[in-house]
C-alpha cells in the first residue's frame with residue numbers, strides 16, 4: 001500500500017514530508033468552481049474529494065490518495081487563488097483590518113472508500129495601507145495562494161493572530177489528516 005498526494009501544491013508536499021510520511025505525488029487536473037452554491041466547508045470538501053478521486057482512478061487499488069482544497073471565506077464570499085494582481089489587490093483590501101476563515105477540505109480515498117473532513121481557522125489580518133498591499137503583491141507571493149497571502153512566507157507580516165490549526169492555513173491540516181489516514185489503515189504516529 002502506498003500513499004499518493006493528489007496535489008501540485010509545494011506547501012502540501014512540505015507539510016507531509018515534515019511528519020515523516022513517505023508518499024508520491026500525482027496531480028489532478030480538476031478545475032475548482034468556487035461559485036457553486038453550497039456552504040463553503042462543503043465546497044472545499046467537494047473539491048478535495050474530486051481531486052483525490054480523479055487521482056485514485058489512475059492509482060493502484062491498494063493505494064491511498066490524499067486530496068485537499070483550501071479557501072478563504074469572508075462575509076460569505078469565497079476566495080480561491082487570485083488569477084491576477086488586480087484580483088489579489090481586491091482580496092487583500094477586503095481582508096485587511098479584520099478576521100476571516102480559512103477552510104481546508106480533505107479527502108482520503110482508499111480501497112474503494114472515501115473519508116472526508118475539513119478544518120477551519122480564524123485569521124486576523126492587520127490594517128494595511130494601499131502601498132503595503134501593492135508592495136506585497138509586487139513580491140509575487142500572493143498569486144498561487146487562496147486569499148492572496150501566504151502565512152508561511154512574507155504574508156506572516158500581515159497576520160495579527162490566528163485561532164485554530166496553523167497547518168490548515170498553509171494548506172493541509174495535519175491532525176485532521178492523521179485521523180483520516182488512521183481510518184484508512186495508516187498511522188503517521
Ligand SMILES: Cc1cn([C@H]2C[C@H](O)[C@@H](COP(=O)(O)OP(=O)(O)OP(=O)(O)O)O2)c(=O)[nH]c1=O
Nearest residue numbers: 007008009069070145146149150151169170171
Ligand atoms: C491562506 C494560504 C493559502 N496557501 C495556499 C495553499 C494552497 O496551495 C493554495 C490554495 O489552493 P488550492 O486550490 O487549495 O491548491 P493548489 O491549487 O495550490 O494545489 P492542488 O489543487 O493541486 O492541491 O493556497 C498558502 O500557501 N498559505 C496561506 O496562508
